Amino acid sequence: MSLKYSRILLKFSGEALMGQGSFGLDANTLRQVVGEVKSLRKLSVEVALVVGGGNIFRGAQIAGSGIQRTTGDQMGMMATVMNALALRDVLEDMGMQAKIYSAISIEGVSIAFNANQAKKDLQEGIVVIFAAGTGNPYFTTDSAAALRGIEIEANIVLKATKVDGIYSADPVKDTSATLYSKLSFDEVIQKGLQVMDMTAFILCKENNMPIRVFDMFKENAVVRIVKGEQEGTLVQ
Numbered sequence: 001m002s003l004k005y006s007r008i009l010l011k012f013s014g015e016a017l018m019g020q021g022s023f024g025l026d027a028n029t030l031r032q033v034v035g036e037v038k039s040l041r042k043l044s045v046e047v048a049l050v051v052g053g054g055n056i057f058r059g060a061q062i063a064g065s066g067i068q069r070t071t072g073d074q075m076g077m078m079a080t081v082m083n084a085l086a087l088r089d090v091l092e093d094m095g096m097q098a099k100i101y102s103a104i105s106i107e108g109v110s111i112a113f114n115a116n117q118a119k120k121d122l123q124e125g126i127v128v129i130f131a132a133g134t135g136n137p138y139f140t141t142d143s144a145a146a147l148r149g150i151e152i153e154a155n156i157v158l159k160a161t162k163v164d165g166i167y168s169a170d171p172v173k174d175t176s177a178t179l180y181s182k183l184s185f186d187e188v189i190q191k192g193l194q195v196m197d198m199t200a201f202i203l204c205k206e207n208n209m210p211i212r213v214f215d216m217f218k219e220n221a222v223v224r225i226v227k228g229e230q231e232g233t234l235v236q
Contacts, residue, residue, distance in 0.1 A: 004228030005156050007046040009149035012160035012216055014055035014083050025086055034090045039223050041096055046122040048152055049129045050145040053079025073137035084131035091127050098127040103135030115151040142200035150207045157209055160216030165233035166193055182234045210236035
């Protein structure tokens with residue numbers, strides 16, 4: 001089978017793993033997400049993952065507490081490691097090999113990020129999970145997804161969301177909002193659309209890394225994408 005994308009970086013938020021809850025992990029949602037990864041692996045797509053930590057910790061929770069921004073961001077990085085551990089175990093429980101690379105080395109839990117080794121793992125069919133963001137404060141997991149996608153030479157960064165692409169306005173607030181099927185990087189800037197944080201977006205723009213925004217809870221959406229079918233919004 002001919003695939004449009006053979007190596008992808010899939011990024012989704014920690015909040016997506018909460019399901020209908022308000023904190024933590026929902027077992028059914030976690031298995032649903034991993035099930036989509038398994039569908040990709042059945043097609044021999046090389047899959048790298050970046051997950052946020054907002055289901056466990058968000059910096060806004062400690063605003064005004066006296067905890068420094070740098071410390072708060074480090075706490076957020078630790079939350080992504082917790083999510084990565086959960087993902088690894090469920091991936092393995094569902095018959096896949098998985099490995100966690102962390103921007104912050106945690107002995108006995110993860111290994112330090114190494115782009116060359118990660119690429120070798122991907123070639124061997126191992127699902128690679130990148131945890132702890134970029135390892136630096138003031139950078140989001142969007143930036144980590146863009147950076148890691150570029151470093152491992154992924155074909156595309158897939159940003160999984162709760163909506164089915166990029167709209168001209170918030171579709172929840174404006175029922176007349178238009179769904180874009182394709183945009184250029186310059187059009188996104190001109191229209192002031194929210195795709196990723198600006199650091200992540202510029203990284204992708206400068207390195208010609210396409211981004212596709214899609215609904216992660218739409219069954220087989222990610223499979224349709226790697227096959228080259230229309231799904232969500234493509235930015236390139």
